[in-house]
Amino acid sequence: MRPALLNPLFAEVTSLPGVGPKQDGLLRYLLGRSETPRLVDLLLHLPSSVIDRRNRPKVRDAMTGTVVTLEVTVDRHRPPPPRNKRAPYLVYASDETGDVVLTFFRGRPDYVEKMLPVGAKRYVSGMVQMYDGIPQIIHPDRIVDEAAFAKLSGIDPVYPLTEGLAQGSLRRAIAQALAKLPALPEWISPEVISRCNFPPLKDALTRVHVPQEITDILPDGPFWSRLAFDELLAGQLALTLVRAQLRRPAGNRHAGDGHLRHKIIDALPYALTSSQQQAMAAIAEDLSKPVRMLRLLQGDVGSGKTVVALLASAAVAEVGKQAALMAPTEILARQHAKTIAPLAERAGVKVAILTGREKGKERRDILARLESGEIDILVGTHALIQDDVVFKSLALAIVDEQHRFGVRERLALTSKGEAVDVLVLSATPIPRTLVLTYFGDMDISELREKPAGRQPIDTRAVPDTRLGEVMEAIGRALKAGKLVYWICPLVEESEAEGTDHLTNATERFESLQKRFGADVGLVHGQMKGAEKDRVMGQFAAHEIKLLVATTVVEVGVDVPAATIMVIENAERFGLAQLHQLRGRIGRGSEASTCILLYHEPLGQMSKSRLAVIRETTDGFRIAEEDLKLRGEGDVLGVRQSGLPGYRIARPEVHAQLITQARDEALRILKDDPKLKGPRGEALRCLLYLYERDEAIPLLSAG
Structure with missing residues (x-):
């Protein structure tokens, strides 16, 4: 049972004023939840940057391209002409040093007039641009009167968003969620708090969402680090509980005579x-x-x-x-x-x-x-x-x-x-x-070793401007009876928005089929299982000799006779993935070749990756290099940045906290294996907050 203390945080976001069905749908998508998110999900959605509104120059001194907060008097309004709906709604304002134009595209007249009544003093914040020699702010982020301005922190958090959701409405929802945060018991031991200099949970959440200094939202700062440690401790505690459950004395054992x-x-x-x-x-x-x-x-x-x-x-x-x-x-x-x-x-x-x-x-x-x-x-x-x-x-x-x-x-x-x-x-x-x-x-x-008889793989990186030569070489290989994989990053056009040079598998299959006829087959993740198996079977039986595929062949496909692989747009793949893909060849007794086709210009990261993959086939070395280059998500084949299952902890920043959280979890279970004491109650709250509560039933088991 979830501790009653946490109930306010597990209320649905739609219980907040101003969060309706439309926001519910957008927040589900943003926060990665299949059902309506809860307040706790909002609180653990941390800002990615801040806007500093403490820069308060006079209009004359406002620098183009910077975010400023101006104290101005509203002089006059200029709505768009009736016949031209596309023209902006302009509001002219000024201070003693000069004029500024506040511009609203598709601005609702009633809204603009209410926010900026003529003759009133307003504090207006946003990015300054020059237009016809006059400073202007398009859609100011903030428009407030003197009383409201006195309450502003001067630094606004900027959150990752999804299309259709505005910063303002997300900030308002998070502020309301913060106001409902109950007083929670401390679950971190006093030794760890003093050693790591962690603030209380409430301070950490407040300062990340309502920063007083720009540095308050840095992942390596004390506020974010406190939250990362909580998340890692919840994860380690759950693993340790599972481990303790598995380590309980077991009865009759399972090994036979061989x-x-x-x-x-x-x-x-x-x-x-x-x-x-x-x-x-x-x-x-x-x-x-x-x-x-x-x-x-x-x-x-x-x-x-x-x-x-x-x-x-x-x-x-x-x-x-x-x-x-x-x-x-x-x-x-x-x-x-x-x-x-x-x-x-x-x-x-x-x-x-x-x-x-x-x-x-x-x-x-x-x-x-x-x-x-x-x-x-x-x-x-x-x-x-x-x-x-x-x-x-x-x-x-x-x-x-x-x-x-x-x-x-x-x-x-x-x-x-x-x-x-x-x-x-x-x-x-x-x-x-x-x-x-x-x-x-x-x-x-x-x-560590490969089975006997496996041949080394010759890996080469080739720019895609030499595609014609690669095609000719593949033609010669097919004539000699070789089996070839051709890997593409996408299945079809729709996946490729804004990535014009990426080849999709369907398109490549069609162009190769024109050239090599019935020898070419296609397999990708959107096909039905039976259809994939049929094509893979034809390939293994040499009925087709050139298999165009997406990364669906990355894991576990075994056709020992295949000796050549072309990976198109190789710069788009993580190291671990390139290594996995390449592992589909070199499984028989013949020498194998892997061609990495890349699109120029290459970024530094892509250059480093292709260099590592050409130098070595040792997966253990590749994993270490991958961690250095990319961080966790990719080493584990999970494509988002950061730790799968972790929203706050970042491997490159909080690596030293992982070991501390593990040691702390082991100490907790040694002192209080059933989490019965007062601190145990606090730790149960922690497990629920970070959705590691699947481990809680283990406390009552045996």
């Missing part, structure tokens, strides 16, 4: 690499310990994570238990199933797949076999966590590309069995600070 694992290893067409062997030994040891496993298996593209996941699943099958492997996309789930099934079959281990595509009788049949224990390994998407999916005895949950799933999905999967062990797979090697942020303190296994 007979199925040996059969699978014998069926492999190659020997396990030494890091695969080490990872498997660590997992087998975890499975036999009296506490539940929580291990992250990081491995580069093509390093053989799926085989390790299969061996872990076989270990639990040896004692008659089941495993589930959950992937974020259907393409990836089917790829895992395709890799796992033939090897599992050789050992007599039964595998099934469940995604949104399995329906009706087929789905009912899978669920019945799962519940009776006939299926040993179930591979699938989010479909695995639906209520009607019942395992006979789930012992191992394997989550692939886990940063794309929240704590909720993780808990939903592990709750389908008793003391379920968790193995997380990541094809994006994740730098240590990020592992802490997203996974808490996990045990980590790394697959």
